[in-house]
Structures are given as structure tokens and as C-alpha cells.
Amino acid sequence: MSTHAPAAPHAARPLGIDPPGTVHTTHEHHELGFVRKYIFSTDHKVIGLQFLFTGLVMLLFGGLMAMAIRWQLAYPWTEMPVLGRLLFPETGGVTTPEGYTMLFTMHGTLMIFFVIIPLLTGTFGNYLIPLMIGAPDMAFPRLNMLGYWFWWPGIACILISFGAEGGGPAAGWTSYPPLSTIEAAAPGSNWGQNWWLLSLTFVGVSSMMGAVNYVTTIVKMRAPGMTFFRLPLSIWGLLIAALLQLFALPVLTAASFMQLFDRVFDAGFFTPTGVVINGTSPETLGNAAGGHPLLWQHLFWFYSHPAVYILVVPAMGFVSDILAVHARKPIFGYKPMAYSMAGIAGLGFIVWGHHMFMSGMNPSVGLVFMTATLMIALPSAVKVFNWLGTLWGARIQLTSAMLFALSFVSMFIIGGLSGIWMASTPVDIYIHDTYIIVAHFHYVVFAGSVMAIFGAIYHWFPKMFGRAMNETLGKIHFVGTFVFLNGVFYMMHQLGLAGLMRRTADPYAYETYAHLQPVNEFISLCAFALLFWQVFFVLNFFGSMVWGKRVGRNPWNAASLEWEAPSPPGHGNFDRQLAVHHGPYEYGVPDAPRDFVPQTQRLPT
């Protein structure tokens, strides 16, 4: 089966770990207790699963908050069933205005920093990188473990912030000062905001540890023959996301500390002179002023725009892999796919100003940011056309994973195209901060990334647990999710065109918005159904762990390296010598004995 690569010399161990291609065939020195094996584990697979489970729980929290938001928008100031009494006991279950601002702030924060980033990079980054490049583990296994456990203080801080005096932070996930820096400005800007900033710092440190690890592992620990252009696109996506984190996260961490200094030591980075907020004037309390609120916006978006791509680039990689495997066809234009992901990431660093077209930033600069932003359409278009090219002439297997991947392509087209309006400065004057923006980023992040995560779970579940997920339930899950998510997010485009602002607790008192309640009610009902429909996923996910059909190493007949390992892989991952001979997408190969050629086998000449 496998070809014989020369055994790696054990003398050279540059990173204190086994060099690339080392194969562990013995396990006797790895007998570990329960705690070291499943809790404080240094095994990348266990850490990946820890991220997966924690991320899914956080997804449920974030989803429930979305439901609370949707209730208020559909039936403003009425008693919210179930959740209402928990969230707002003092009003008998009716949303309070400051509670509403807290809800959407925390919904955004949880979904971005505690769900999507950890699920994409934490879960699949950890699980897939060593397996797909043929390494026994991460380059720094202990750092990897620390990365997961540094996430927990972050979770703790964000949970504590709910209970802080004045409630959780309520200045939006963007935390624009002075609303976020001056305590008098909002109830949530008391201690809640400090906890929020601390939490972000911990999450940032956690992501940083992960990112360092991913880059090192991918650069240094590839199996023999695994060149950069033989890496699966998932790895390309994760590598690029890790690089984005490495370059952008320090800025966010610095900015968070500046905001923390503003709040705790009254440093005045972001506090302008002469404001009077809620009867308080910072200067008269002896605090520094003379800062500028726009400074935060620049720093924040310098991180957060690349972060938006951290939220989607790995998903693009997973989708490319899933499409190729289940379409039984090589990916169309492998190198353009890799280059376009790099292009999206590179452009991501010079477009942050498009979040600030209306902010009071010099309007001339807006023109530069507009042009740069529109250029993102190029790599995005290349990706979509290449996915379509991949499907052309394919032999599509309609598995659950494939359905989710197909829906990603379909939804990414919507999310991508609506971005053109936002990039165009004059059009953005009208649509800035309206629901069309909400529709846009939910189409990218929910209909895109979350659907890709579902697809990836269906695809790699057999590798993780040695059992396949139930296909019937998977398809039921897909159909409902797909229908309801479009029910939730599509009409938001039209709401945005009607001018509806985001973050408005009760829009219907405005003449402009008075007629929008029925649409919002429809959206909310779809949202409740969407959350409810995930029951099928939960049943399938946990049920299949116990009752799922047992599968072998390679249930999908896939060509990439992770399918060479046992399912689930043991400690050290591979029980065979690995040598890579070609790229990961050799499907439908003519003259080969089967319709795919694993990376470890030579292509027929």
C-alpha cells in the first residue's frame, strides 16, 4: 500500500519534537491517566474536540441571545416566553432597553470570539493540521493545551460580565468609545466592560498561541514530499487565518489595553475634551481627555476586518475539500484557489476604513478604501468560479456534508455580492448600519461559516469518532436549516433598503419603520424554527457517537492524508510510514484502479 520513505534521522530534533514524517508505532510510554488524557491533554485531537464541544455550547448561548433579540423585534416590550423571566426577572420577562443593547453586544461577541473563531481555527485547525500534513502532533503540544485553557478565563470573564453591576457590556461588539469608556455613558459600561476587555485579551492570547502553533506546524512538520502546493486547501485556509491572527491580534490586544487604561486609569486615549455624559464630565473628575474616539475605530477595525476573514477563509478551505471529495473530482484551479485566499487576506489589511465611511474620517480617504475594498471581489469571484468549475463534470454524491458545502457556495454568492453595495461609498451613505449590513455579514458568517462548520462536522466526524453520522437525520437537519436561515436573513436585505437601522430596540415608533413589524415577525418565527431545528443536529451528533455506523479509515474514499490514519487516530496519529507524491485532489483519475489516488500513492503514469 504505502511506499517506503527513508526513515527520518532521529538525531535532528530542532524543536524538541519528532521531526516530520516520524511514525509512532508503539504506545507503551504514553499510558496517561484520565485527567492528562482527556482534560489537560496535549494531544491535538483531544484539544480539537475540547474546542468543538465548548464552541457548540457557546453557539447555543449565542443562539439563545439571538432569539431574545428577535422576540423584542417581533413583539416589542411584551413578555418573552421561557427566556424572559431568566434574563429580565425584574420586569416580569419584558426586555429592558439596556438589556437589549447588552443582548446584541453579547450575541456578537460570543458568536465571533467564542463560536466561529474557536470552531474554525480551534477545532478544525487543531484536529486537521497534523493529520492533513502527516505530522504526529502539533509543533508545541503544551502551548497548544495552554491555548485551550487560556480560552477558559476568557469564557469566565464574559460570564462574570453578565453579573457585573449594571449588567453586561452594552456598547456593541465594536465597543466604540466614549460609550464604552465612560462609566456614566451606559449601564453596561461599568465593570461589565472591563470584564469584556479582559475576556477579549484572554481569547486573543489563546488564539495567538494557536496561530503560532499552526504556522510552525505547517511550515516545519509536513511529511516527506508534502510541499506547500500539495497541501489541502483547508490547510491553506488555516495557515492564512493563522497569519492574519499573528499580524492583526497584537493591534487588538494593544487597543483593548488602551481602552482598559482609559477606563481604569483614566488615560484618555479615546476621550475627547469637553464631553458631558449623563451629568458627568471626565475632565472635572480629574481624568485625562484630549483623545479621539476615531483612534479606537482605526485600531479596532485594523484587527477586526482581518478577523472577518479569519471567520471565513478556513471555511472556504473546508468547503473546497468537501466539494472535491464528494464531487469525486479534482479541485478546479488549485493554485488560483490558494492565491485567492492569500489575496483576500492581504487585501484584508488595507480595507479597514470601509467600516468608517460615515465616521467623520476624512472623506477623501474613503475613496481609497472603497477601491481597495472593491478589489476583494476579484479573489472572491475566482473562488466561486473555481467551485463551480469543480462541480462541472463531477460525480456529485449528495451526502449531508456535500449539501452543506453546496449551500455554502450558494450563500457565499449572496453574502459576497451584497458586499459590493457596502464598499461603494455613496451607496453606503444610505445602507451603512442598516439591516442590509446585518444581512450581509450573517450571510457570510452564519450561512457561510456556520454551514461550512456543519459540513465539516459531517465530513470529519467519522475520523473523529470512528463512526459516521446518520445521513437521514443529517439531510433533515440540512433542509430545515437551509430553509429557515434564508427565511431569517434574506428579507433583512429588504428591511435595510427600507432604511431599518440595526441595534434599534423598538423601531416601530418611527413613521419610516411603522409598517415593518410583520416582516420582522416573519423573520423571528423563522429564527425560532431555525434554533429549534438544531435539535436534529444535537440528536444526530450525540446519537452517532454511540450508535453511529462504524466506519474504517477512509469512508469517503478521500485522497488526503488524514484518511490514512485509523479512525479515530491513536496517539501519534499514523501507524504507517508516510510519503506524499502528489496533491490532495486526485479524484476521477483515469487508468487508476479506483477513482481516487491517495496522496501516499503514485499517480499512474
Place this chain on the structure above:
Amino acid sequence: MIERCHRSAALLAAAALSSLACRFEPKVPELRYSLNRPAVDKNPDLAGDLGAQAQLEGALELMFGTPAGPRYLAAAEWLEGGFDPNYWGEDHVKADEAGWSALVASNRAAYRQQLAAIRAGEFDALDRPRFADDLWARWQALRADIPAGGPDAEYLTTADGQKVTWREEALFRFENYYPTLANSASFYSNQCYHCHGAEGGGNGSTSSFLEPRPRDYRKGVFKFTALKGKARPRHEDLFRVLTEGIYTTAMPSFRRFTDAQLHGLVDYVRLLAIRGETEGLLVSFYAPEEGLNFDNVRENYDLVVERWREASEFFITYAGEVPEPTSERIAHGRALFTTAGEKGGANCVSCHGPDGRGGGVSAWEPGKEGKEYAKDEWGNQIQPRDLTRGVFRFGRRPIDLFRRIYAGINGTPMPEHFGMTISENGAQRTLNESDLWDLVFFVRTLSTHSAVASHDGGHEREAK
């Protein structure tokens, strides 16, 4: 087997979902007015007696209803005399021709779509207006009765022989809508409740984060009125606060709503204030030997209602034009302002300070942590206004300042100045209207000449 399990689970889930969907029935939770806890705790006889508290709560509910159905106790003799407190607001607005036509115009604007639909006969296209449950109920009742002859059949004939069709009646109802207390209570619970609380105690969920604190109506004391003698506010005074807001506080302008809704809101606020004041009297005078009985409840209620009824007698009027602000007048105003009380001046300087920035010696009193600002009726620290900022919460017109200085500010150390004794040129006399104008003109020069920060920030003084 497992397949079947999955299938039945799917069916169950779908059934649960659909039953859930059918039961979506948003509702406003039923709330009751609760007692003024701090006040109750101050009366030791009442604080320990749960039975008496329940009795008091019941008495108040009998008199004022619940947030879902608020009402006044209408005494029989009042009704005989043609006075029904439950129709207080409506009578007031109707009495004023201009006010009434403004109301109709504002209703027309608010219900433009509905009116167009009624005119076009598209009765199904009518949307339920928010905060107008009563209007909607009356419309539906009318709708149900429209005869087979259609909306243009005769509804009634007026005394002077004019025929009114059903359609005209419907239009009339929308244009002349004036909310009931129950309508206004639901409006209040949407727009005011978060700060002012269900009983108007200024203790809503958001209130503890606001500076200055939201008004507690239950004392019946409202800072900004155009009345002398610490009178209860008139309908117009409260209406003005609703439409203008109180600048530099969290109280916004509510002009976005129709005049009718705001008038209704004023009526409801007045109900809450009367309820709170009555409660306050009952609580503070409660004695176990006497208990609660019809007489003392009624006596206190009458007392409070009478205070509110007589409010408009205290309106400060000024006949004639605003005088010319000559330099002599301004100089005289400055002299009155800056001269301390013991030297026979108007003593403004003692609180507002020699530069008018609000840092006078009497602005502070000893507190727990060194000096604190003097407290107002509600126990909150307050700052004398920094007059150089040109921000005046009751309005910046000369007449507004005139009334402010004339009557002072209720519930605060700012006293009534009209008739205050001063000594000038060795002779004792009282402050008259002309003196007040001089003060107004001087105060106005403060904001003209100060270097007000570009965005109106100004510099408030430090408390310590």
C-alpha cells in the same frame, strides 16, 4: 430500529414545533402597583404590620386601579357637580379651541394611512395603531356593526338634521382619538416605565444609572413648572416637559408621538402622582389605633386632588412686553446677583458663585465623604446651574428665566424670589417684577460672554 427511532424523533420534533408556533401569543405581563417601600419602612407602625400593608394596598387599588386598568375614585358629589376626574384631561384639551384642533391635526398625521384606507373603503388594510388599544377596540366594534348597506349608509342624524355615514363616523373616531387612561398606561409602560418605574417612583430598571435621577412623581413635586407657591404642576407644565424634554438630562423630547398620546400620558402621570401622594399621606399618618377607614382615606384623597385642581390659579403671568435690557438694568441685576443676603442682595452668589458657574459657598453641605452638594427633596445631590453654559432646563426664553427666578425650583434650595426682602440704598423693600427682569438680563449676559466650549461642554465644577 435506530432508523425508526430517528424518524419518530423527527415527527415528534415537527409536532412540537408546530404546536409551539400556534401558541405564539405575545402579551404584556400583568403588573400591580406596589407600595412605596422606603416610605412604608419609615412608619414603624406600618412597617411591621403586613395586614395593614395589605389593607393599604387594597385601598389604593380600589381608588386607582391597576396598571392594566387605572382609574380615579370618582366621588358621587363630584359627578353631581359635573366633575369627573377620569375625564380630566379630555375636558382640559377640549376647552382649548387651538389645542383641540392641534390634536385633530396631529391625529390626522398619525393615522394618515388608516384614514386613507377608511376613505378608500379598504377596511381590511387598517393596521392596528400602537398604544391606541381603545381606538382599535372602538373601530372594531364599529366595523362589526356596519350594515349590509355598506359604510355609506346612515349612521345617525345629528340634532341639526345632518346625516352622518358610517364611514364619516369611522374617520371621526380616528381623527378625534384621545387615549383612555388604560391606553396611556400601556404607552407609559413602553416609553417611561424603564426610568420612572411602574408607580412613577423614579425607580425603573434603568434609573440607577442616570444622573440626575428620574423624577419620583409620588411626592407630587415637579421641578419645572410655571407656577408660584410650590403648586402642583398644571397639565400644560407636564405637557411642556414631554415635548421639550429636559436638556442635559436623560429625559428626551417625546415630540415623535401625537399630541393626543402625550396629553393622555400627562393624564396618566398625574394619576400616578396623585396615587403616590395619597399613598404618602396615608402611610405617614397611619396609626394603628385609628387604622384605615373610609373617612381618612377619603379625606387624604380629597386633599391631594384639590391641590392638583387648584394648580392653574398659581400660574405666573406677566402683562406686557419684555422690557428693554438697558445697561442700567443689567448693572442692577449684577448688583442684586452678586450681593449676599446679609448685605441685602438677592443672594444668588451664595449658590451660583460670583462668576455664575455654580460654585457658591452654600452649594455644599457636609456629607459622609467631606463636602457634598446640597440635596434636593428626593435626597439626591444637586449642583447649582452653571449659568455660563446657556443651558436652562426649563427653557431659555426671558419669560422662562423670569418665571424660574420668580418661583424658584420646587424641591430644591432655589427659593421663590418674588417678594423676597432686600435692602437697597439703606431702605428695605421686596423684590418686584422689574428687579426680576434685571436679574434675567444679567443672567443672559453670562451665557453671551462666556467662552462656551465648542460643543457646549463647558466645565462643571468639581464636587470636592
Place this chain on the structure above:
Amino acid sequence: MAGLKHFLLRVLTTLLLLAVPVLGVWTFVKAEEWGLWFPPIVSSYGAGIDNLFYVILWMVTVTFVGTELLLVWFVFRYSKRDPTRAVYTHGNHTLELVWTAIPALLMIFVAFSQMEAWSDVKLNFPEEGPYTVEKPLMEVYASQFDWRVRYPDAQGNFQGADVIEVPYDITVPADTKVVFRLKSRDVLHSFFVPVFRLKQDAVPGMEIPVWFEATQPGDYDLICAELCGWGHYKMAGRIHVLPKDEFDTWLAAKRAALYATE
């Protein structure tokens, strides 16, 4: 049986994916009827902005329908059970060049077509006429949770006892290029008038000049478009556009009313 199940799955998937472009376009077609479309245009530059939106809308619709239909067709056509192998290709260099170049040209076209409209709204302020950046009609103050407009006194000063301050209601003349200064007392706010297609954040510490020319007398909503705290939803204002002569009368009456005594 298995074949039928597979066929049904193919049809279901195809229909689901087909519903995206079909319903997607349909809702956009019906949106105006449902009242989910742009409010009327009441400013001189509003039509220009809307036209740019429509240019992009057409471009986007063609791309959207084209790519989605291709996806639908590929999914239906190539999900057939077929024992033969897929087309074995790793890509096509020419195609890649084509589908990079076409969007590039389109995007450059979009970028250049936008610049003029943007400059009109945000950069080119009126230099002549009654109101200029140096001599604006009014100052608009945003604060938690109120809009206030301040008109200068008869001498044109924005400070002093005789300036006119009005909460909520902002009155402006029609068919006149109106310039105003936008300020904030406390946190960030945003001045958004949907019918003008105008939005500008108010930033504490900055005085931002804004201009518009209202073309139609009437009353319009002013909405705060930047999260400004717990009361963000209630931070409303109203723009009253009066015919030019009526506006002058109104302002004179307002100045006189300052000295009323009722």
C-alpha cells in the same frame, strides 16, 4: 427503491438551491409593493445615489442569477448516478485569467463611477449661496437621547442669549443648499435622514460640516444610526422642510417668540 430515493433527493436539493435565485429575485421584485424599498427621494443628490445602487443591483442580479443557476444545473446534472469517472481536470489557465479580468474591469468601473457622487455629498460643499461651511444655517447637537438644533441669532452668532434652540424638530428651507455643523455632546451618534440619503456620524470633539438640498416640502424622520446607549431606539428627530419664504417667516417668528411673555 434506492434509485427512486436518490432521484427524490436530487430533485429536492435542486429545488432548494433553485429557490434561492428564484425567491431571491422575486422578493426584490415584490419588495416595493410590500413597502420594503427605498423611501422617496427628497434631496438633490438622492437620485444619484439611488442610480448607483441600481447600477450595482443590475450587475449583482446578473451575476447572482447566473452563478446560482449554474450551481443548480451542475448539482442536478452531475448528481446523477453514473458509474463512469468525473472529468479529470485540474483547471484552465485561460479561464482563470478571464474570470479574474472581467470582475476586475467591472470593479474598476464601479469604483470610478462612485467617486463623483461621493464627492458631491461629502467633499464639495456649496461655496456660494446663503449658507456655506463658514456661515452655516444651523448647528445640530446630538446628545443622549435627543437631537437639538441651534439657529444663530440675528447677527449670526451661535453662542449667546438670543440663539434659538429647538429639540426634536429641525426646520429647514426647501430648494436651498443647507449647510450645518454636526456636533455631539457626549457619545457617538449618527445623523440619518432616509429620504435625503444622508448619513453622518456625530463625533464628540469634532465639528463636522454636512450639507443637503431638500427638494420637497414636508416632514421627514431623522434617525440616530450609531449606537449611543440604552435609549438609542428612542433618539428620534423630525425634519420639517418649508418652502423658502415660509422658512424665513418661520425663523423670524421664532426669533420674535423668544421675547413672548405668554
